[in-house]
Amino acid sequence: MPTLLTFPGQGAQRTGMLHALPDHAVVTRTLADASDVLGEDVLRHDDAGHLASTVSVQLCLLVAGVASARALLEDGPPAHGVAGLSIGAYAAAVVAGALSFADAVRLVKLRGTLMAEAYPRGYGMTAILGIDVGQLAPLVASVNTVQTPVFIANYNADTQLVIAGSDDAMARVSELALAAGARTAQRVAIAVPSHCALLDDAAARLQSAFAEVTVKRPTLRYFSASAARELRDPVRITEDLARNMALPVRWHETMLLARAVDMDLAVEMPPGNVLTKLCQPMFPQAVALTEMRGDSVRVLMGRAQDG
Incomplete structure (x- = not known):
């Protein structure tokens, strides 16, 4: 009974979301690594003022997703697949081993900047x-x-x-x-018109930045919410990540696919529970890490593994 980790997109952000992450060594390392890449303390991005910025929101969601998944997996049974909604796809790719965390931080900062500059208001x-x-x-x-x-x-x-x-x-x-x-x-x-043709030009510019990035074959099953397919080829995953800001999100189809290939437990990374609510009608079990203790989630993952 495999476990699917899900990673939310914009709209799930909450003030203080990085400060609310568990006191865990791998979380501390992840925050430090993000800060090193950014050249500033990433923790300053999760206050109300910064979260009015598309760039800060996307960085916080990336860091929260990766840090939470790493802490969960370090202390417990393995996951078997990942799926991310919009910006969540970057955290999913990192956890699946397809994209380095440092590259993800740089790309997400650029992604948010391109989106905000394309449509600053209205x-x-x-x-x-x-x-x-x-x-x-x-x-x-x-x-x-x-x-x-x-x-x-x-x-x-x-x-x-x-x-x-x-x-x-x-x-x-x-x-x-x-x-x-x-x-x-x-x-x-x-604050931007995501997942439609209005962001085609911004997506093309982001795709150019991927020329300097190495994307690997994932070690976990990587489900694309843009393609509603499982992707294994690094070239396809690269295109998926670069273009997803301008492509519709097909979350419902993606979750139907994940269930069809026997994913049974869906665990949503912080900070929200929206994906959990969407998964619950389809999955035997769907839980949000913000609503359940990490050790309790690990017990469920262990049961899924044993089953």
């Missing part, structure tokens, strides 16, 4: 809950123009979708979606 993302893609897609198409760009960005569950685009366009789609029966249309804490 854009973002909105969650639409309660209608399916067949209902939402024509509403988005009716609003989407060069002047009012908007796209479906995240397919998180059958009736949990996220749109990305300009403020005006998202407001109009939200009105139409609520009139069509959506339960909620709510802005999420992401």
Whole structure:
């Protein structure tokens, strides 16, 4: 009964998230390594002021995910697969042995910078809950123009979708979606229009930076939430990481795939539990490390291993 580690994306961030990490030697080393690469103390990035920045949010999510997974795995049974939503894919790639942590820190800082510079204001993302893609897609198409760009960005569950685009366009789609029966249309804490064609140019620039990076074949099963496939080829993983900011997130399909290949326990890395809620309908067990003691999670992983 294999264990899948999941890594959240933007919107999951919380003030003090790095300071809340467990007092563990491997966590301390991970924080120190990130600080060395950045040339500053990474702990200063998790206050409310810094978390208004896309760069700080993405760095904090990377560091929290890698540090938590390392501490969990050092003291307990192994994991068998990883999957990350958006920026979470970088933490997943590090834990799977495909990408070095130092390279991930440098790339994530650049990624956040490119995204923020592309759309410094007037854009973002909105969650639409309660209608399916067949209902939402024509509403988005009716609003989407060069002047009012908007796209479906995240397919998180059958009736949990996220749109990305300009403020005006998202407001109009939200009105139409609520009139069509959506339960909620709510802005999420992401200041850029991720996972759509608006970030194609930024993704191309990030892909150029990967020319200086070595990506290896993963030692754990690496599930891409952009491709909704398991990837093993380093070239494909490189492309996946570089391009994922401009590609829709297909989380629901990815989790269906992970279950189909016998992943039974899903363990979400800090700081949130959103992925756990999305996994629970499909997995026999899905837990968030922020909601359960590490030793209790290790017991579950051990049982999964023995089973």
